[in-house]
Amino acid sequence: MTDLGLYIHIPFCRSRCAYCGFYSIGRKPDAPFLKALAKEMEMRSPAFQDYLCDTIYLGGGTPSSLSENQLAEVMDNIRRRFHISDHPEITMEMNPCDMTDSYLRHARALGINRISIGVESHDNRLLRTIGRLHTASEAEKAVKRAWDLGFRNISVDLMYELPGQSVMDFRKSLLWAVHLPITHVSVYSLILEEGTRFAQLADRGKLPRPTEEESWAMYQDMCRILPHYGFERYEISSFARKGYRSRHNRKYWELSDYLGLGPAASSRIGRTRFTISPGVRMYEKDLLTGSAPAEEIEKLTEKDEMEEYCFLHLRMKEGIPLDDFEHRYGHPLSFWYGRQVAMLKKQKLLTEEDRHLFLTYHGAALGNYVFEQFLRDE
Numbered sequence: 001m002t003d004l005g006l007y008i009h010i011p012f013c014r015s016r017c018a019y020c021g022f023y024s025i026g027r028k029p030d031a032p033f034l035k036a037l038a039k040e041m042e043m044r045s046p047a048f049q050d051y052l053c054d055t056i057y058l059g060g061g062t063p064s065s066l067s068e069n070q071l072a073e074v075m076d077n078i079r080r081r082f083h084i085s086d087h088p089e090i091t092m093e094m095n096p097c098d099m100t101d102s103y104l105r106h107a108r109a110l111g112i113n114r115i116s117i118g119v120e121s122h123d124n125r126l127l128r129t130i131g132r133l134h135t136a137s138e139a140e141k142a143v144k145r146a147w148d149l150g151f152r153n154i155s156v157d158l159m160y161e162l163p164g165q166s167v168m169d170f171r172k173s174l175l176w177a178v179h180l181p182i183t184h185v186s187v188y189s190l191i192l193e194e195g196t197r198f199a200q201l202a203d204r205g206k207l208p209r210p211t212e213e214e215s216w217a218m219y220q221d222m223c224r225i226l227p228h229y230g231f232e233r234y235e236i237s238s239f240a241r242k243g244y245r246s247r248h249n250r251k252y253w254e255l256s257d258y259l260g261l262g263p264a265a266s267s268r269i270g271r272t273r274f275t276i277s278p279g280v281r282m283y284e285k286d287l288l289t290g291s292a293p294a295e296e297i298e299k300l301t302e303k304d305e306m307e308e309y310c311f312l313h314l315r316m317k318e319g320i321p322l323d324d325f326e327h328r329y330g331h332p333l334s335f336w337y338g339r340q341v342a343m344l345k346k347q348k349l350l351t352e353e354d355r356h357l358f359l360t361y362h363g364a365a366l367g368n369y370v371f372e373q374f375l376r377d378e
């Protein structure tokens, strides 16, 4: 059987965060949505009977906007339709506001064994600015509650380069997070996604941004503080305690097979990528009238895949395994990218050891620049 990552997109949020470019709408999941999702599982699962799901990820949106009964229904449908491995990693993104004792107990009983929580910052003023509905103390209580109720694999998200965030603010957030009972931290700098409230403010020149020096100081704090407290940087934005790297996300970085269900979810099976159209109403209408949901299908060429292989592997600490690359694409990496690699090594952004090519400390800070060098023109 082939391993498969299963992703379920729950596209509902209580309100819209000012920076968020993910597809979601401001209401609660309802019966037609649950029925459509069940129908999609029923429709797609026959093609995946030779696959074994070893990771499941409930993302969003806000999956914890599902009621306890709705969550049970989703998990039950997954188990009925797909083969699940003996020790799957089952992650659920949760909003601190939803993490009551009862909800956490229920989720654990359903087999959820990893929680990812968007705590974002230790500063209540910043949380309000970015549109989060919880305070730092509520987030902290939620994390501790999950730990007390038996969750032993908890990840938190933090953000930096936020409007009005000082270097000291971010340092405090890092020092706060490392003292929580967690195993994993994902840290994201603010990206101005088109259509978000922050992007609109930035267009009008009304979004304060950190200076280059401040950004660099925040970056250095992240790279210094998290490892100091036992969180190894194993991917460009991800830090984990030993044994707690995200198994599901690794599938994305290693170009493994994953199936995404729900509006706006993406899948990758071999060299085919398909993305379901966003739009909950259309999704429900299609599925409840017996049609497959509208989706965009993209057949990746070898060149497309090779580019992705390079920049996704470079995101990871171990970088590009050169022997695997050669085995997969018939020629050594230098055949395709000799000039670029030589230049990036000279700029001290890439380095090589034990037949792996990976980002240096400075290379990881300039990741996008490095990745662009792996896009081939011809």
Ligand code: SF4
Residues within 6 Å of the ligand: 012, 013, 015, 016, 017, 020, 021, 022, 024, 060, 061, 062, 118
């Ligand atoms: S960041 Fe999360 S909670 Fe906020 S709008 Fe986006 S998906 Fe919803």
